[in-house]
Amino acid sequence: MKDNKALAEASKQEEYIRRIKSLNDEYFKETGKHKKMLTVTFGCQMNAHDSEKLNGMLLKMGYVRAQGESDADFIIYNTCCVRENAENKVYGNLGFLKHEKKARPDLKIALCGCMMQQPTVIETIRKKYKHVDIVFGTFNIYKLPELMYRNIESGSPIFDIWKEHELIMEDLPAVRKKSFKASVNIMFGCNNFCTYCIVPYVRGRERSRQPEDIIKEIKELVKNGAKEIMLLGQNVNSYGKGLQEEISFARLLRMVNDIEGVERIRFMTSHPKDLSDELIYAMRDCEKVCKHLHLPFQAGNNDILRKMNRRYTKERYLELTEKIKKEIPDIALTTDIMVGFPGEGEAEIEDTVDIVKKVRFSGAFTFIYSKRTGTPAAEMEQTEECVVKSNFNKVLEAVNPIIREINDEKVGKTYSVLAEEVSGGDKELISGRLEDNSLVHFKAPESVIGNIVDVKITDCKTFYLVGEML
Numbered sequence: 028m029k030d031n032k033a034l035a036e037a038s039k040q041e042e043y044i045r046r047i048k049s050l051n052d053e054y055f056k057e058t059g060k061h062k063k064m065l066t067v068t069f070g071c072q073m074n075a076h077d078s079e080k081l082n083g084m085l086l087k088m089g090y091v092r093a094q095g096e097s098d099a100d101f102i103i104y105n106t107c108c109v110r111e112n113a114e115n116k117v118y119g120n121l122g123f124l125k126h127e128k129k130a131r132p133d134l135k136i137a138l139c140g141c142m143m144q145q146p147t148v149i150e151t152i153r154k155k156y157k158h159v160d161i162v163f164g165t166f167n168i169y170k171l172p173e174l175m176y177r178n179i180e181s182g183s184p185i186f187d188i189w190k191e192h193e194l195i196m197e198d199l200p201a202v203r204k205k206s207f208k209a210s211v212n213i214m215f216g217c218n219n220f221c222t223y224c225i226v227p228y229v230r231g232r233e234r235s236r237q238p239e240d241i242i243k244e245i246k247e248l249v250k251n252g253a254k255e256i257m258l259l260g261q262n263v264n265s266y267g268k269g270l271q272e273e274i275s276f277a278r279l280l281r282m283v284n285d286i287e288g289v290e291r292i293r294f295m296t297s298h299p300k301d302l303s304d305e306l307i308y309a310m311r312d313c314e315k316v317c318k319h320l321h322l323p324f325q326a327g328n329n330d331i332l333r334k335m336n337r338r339y340t341k342e343r344y345l346e347l348t349e350k351i352k353k354e355i356p357d358i359a360l361t362t363d364i365m366v367g368f369p370g371e372g373e374a375e376i377e378d379t380v381d382i383v384k385k386v387r388f389s390g391a392f393t394f395i396y397s398k399r400t401g402t403p404a405a406e407m408e409q410t411e412e413c414v415v416k417s418n419f420n421k422v423l424e425a426v427n428p429i430i431r432e433i434n435d436e437k438v439g440k441t442y443s444v445l446a447e448e449v450s451g452g453d454k455e456l457i458s459g460r461l462e463d464n465s466l467v468h469f470k471a472p473e474s475v476i477g478n479i480v481d482v483k484i485t486d487c488k489t490f491y492l493v494g495e496m497l
């Protein structure tokens with residue numbers, strides 16, 4: 028549903044796109060060269076999808092893709108601040124760009140994304156990184172054309188950071204990396220305020236897109252060759268809250284399952300506290316929904332979970348995963364685990380290890396807790412580094428052998444695999460993903476990319492499989 032304000036804003040941005048395009052066309056006439064752009068994504072899938080929207084706008088402005096920083100005329104860093112090292116990477120790269128800009132003063136540098144929503148970061152950029160031309164945040168990415176134009180016109184740096192969203196802009200011309208695999212936002216923001224997490228502060232309150240807008244976008248994607256659809260939200264299980272129409276995530280999943288031409292449906296992320304029976308049944312019944320659930324549990328100890336404000340207990344998480352396995356016996360479960368939250372010592376980590384052993388995840392992202400200024404956990408007494416390190420190793424020692432065992436069981440069996448790309452390590456091989464999201468490399472011609480093919484698994488390493496196409 029588009030309101031008039033959003034429509035007016037969209038046509039305003041279209042006008043700026045046209046103006047920049049004509050400048051770029053002139054440049055081409057004069058030099059015989061296209062202006063080149065580079066978008067670098069530092070964050071999660073949501074962040075990556077925002078980059079696809081930025082690329083969509085930049086390509087419409089007449090830019091072509093650069094190979095790297097050194098041949099780009101316009102560089103945009105789409106930043107993340109979920110952990111400190113994500114921020115450090117951005118500052119490191121920005122330091123390098125200082126030299127690049129000195130050598131090529133026409134180079135334009137833009138920053139956007141979650142990190143820019145923090146006032147201290149903006150202060151640092153104003154003070155120490157004066158070579159940055161444009162800075163904006165997570166709520167106004169659709170304004171990129173206007174901000175670029177204002178910067179070209181004025182020749183001065185442009186900062187435009189909003190505290191909250193105003194509009195949900197539909198129809199941004201996102202350019203997906205792979206036409207056969209597309210991410211679709213179903214909601215933005217997060218209301219959960221886990222005490223360690225910065226996301227609710229930088230992405231704002233939860234708001235869901237209208238189901239008809241989502242369905243329309245997916246139908247359009249399918250027309251353009253999409254086979255796998257990834258539905259994105261920080262907390263997809265609370266999709267629909269606040270919309271006039273009564274709709275749940277389970278209902279939305281069934282609607283997407285009914286779209287002709289969609290072959291695989293994935294979604295992330297699910298929060299255990301909001302995972303309903305209705306959703307379990309929808310996953311069980313919908314043949315296109317991958318039998319894979321990413322269900323982060325973070326920590327196993329009930330005291331720690333309470334301090335994290337996760338609003339479930341170890342027992343509840345175990346019950347929930349039992350129920351899911353009972354309804355969908357071939358389900359693959361993956362998770363996020365955080366080690367080193369304030370107060371998590373040697374005794375507490377045993378509960379995390381216990382969950383790992385009981386649930387048997389086929390994959391897990393493991394993170395060391397990173398203190399984020401402004402979150403409640405930053406004020407709590409922090410755990411000693413040596414305890415964190417040894418706890419982290421204990422978790423890895425529990426997680427990895429189980430992943431290996433689960434992968435071992437696949438050897439000799441045949442699975443349907445979406446062939447995605449030429450393998451990074453060996454150009455003879457194609458990399459693809461099983462329904463449970465595990466990675467397989469197999470020999471096949473490049474022409475299979477974008478198709479779902481049968482692959483027999485012949486060998487297994489800890490983090491990937493090897494197979495042959497049938």
Ligand code: SAH
Pocket residue numbers: 109110223224225226260261262296297298323325363364365394395396397398399
């Ligand atoms: N909305 C999703 C996760 C978003 S952030 C969810 O709730 O599951 C992705 C992962 O980053 C989280 O699951 C968590 O494990 C990790 N993470 C978030 N804040 C962190 C912090 N301060 N330090 C370390 N890891 C963090």
Ligand code: SF4
Pocket residue numbers: 217218219220221224225226227261262298
């Ligand atoms: Fe962060 Fe928790 Fe929201 Fe996930 S649910 S984004 S971990 S606050």
Ligand code: F3S
Pocket residue numbers: 069070071072073074106107108109141142225226229230
């Ligand atoms: Fe994602 Fe990082 Fe922002 S994880 S939501 S890009 S803080």
